[in-house]
Amino acid sequence: MATPIADQLHHKLLGQDFTGTDTAWPQEQLKALAELYAETEQAIAVLSDMQANRSYICYGGIAATLGISCPVQHKTIDSIWEEEIFSGTHPDDLQNKYFLELQFFNTVKQLPQAQRHGLFAIHPLRIRNRNNQYVTILHRIFYPRTSTPEELRFALCLYTFPSYQALPPRNGCIVNPVTGALIPADHNRSRNILSRREKEILSWIDKGKMSKEIADLLSISIHTVNRHRQNILEKLHVSNAMEACRMARMMGVL
Structure with missing residues (x-):
């Protein structure tokens, strides 16, 4: 993921001030949430811990469709980035994903704590399947509520087929599920x-x-x-x- 915008996002996520964070805060409920999404939506669910720079990945049925070998149903990796998915993602879509996630992070950080954790960002990605053909996969990212609301310690990313809901714009958007409001990706702001x-x-x-x-x-x-x-x-x-x-x-x- 070594691109300038990806490096900037990486710095923002891992550069948060976790001083005084309760490292013993139980993560099992978040892992259970990731496992539930993987099972009920047949998704790939990635729970990333920005403080530890680690991710817990759960594999639903979509993994086999994408040609991702998963001898176990879940595993832990020493990174917040799911490179096994990124390696098959169209480069243009991957860059748009980084732009949207950077905008999403900045948007959430500016909100009052009570309003932060209802939002999610959504983005269609072209990812190669096991036949080496691009298929459209829906990527969603949430920041789950934790015991340290000042910083965004955990992120939950979901990869699913979009057949059961309308596709978002090609560049993605941020969604408020309470009001239904959509915030489009603003590349002009970056320019x-x-x-x-x-x-x-x-x-x-x-x-x-x-x-x-x-x-x-x-x-x-x-x-x-x-x-x-x-x-x-x-x-x-x-x-x-x-x-x-x-x-x-x-x-x-x-």
Whole structure:
């Protein structure tokens, strides 16, 4: 999953402050919930623990259709990412999934705690089946309520066939099941993350120009250029100019 937007999502999820979290909080009820979804919907259910960077995966009948070998009904992996599913997912859909999950995380974190845990995000994915043909699979993600409501410690992802309900938009959406409201994936928000001047400076950086050259081209001070460069790195959550250019291209900024 090594792409700029995936790296940013990974950093957001695992970078939460779990100081003082009750690590002994019982997880068995969440595991039972994942097992129930896998059994009743024949889904693949993935319960991820952001604090431990681990996932508990339960396999329903859909796993065999997707050609996923599962000699046991459930297993634990040392990652919050289900790479065995991602490896067969269409690259464009996978990137849209990361965009939506990042928007979903930011949306939920901004809500009052009482309103956080009713939402879920939903996204259609093209995933290769055992015959190496793409089929449409519905992906849903929830943040279950836990004993530490300040942080989003657990996520439950479900993979099912969408035949029993209408498909969401291709780019996915966030759903409020109480009101029925849909929040579409907003890729334009990502494209507008940088100011006009920051985009201009980043475009010159992408062309190999140094800060002094950019300052001369734009008739501004080198101090101003460096300040914009630092703002760009912070907004894109990257550590250097090369990563900033890669991230900007991925997000449609460049």
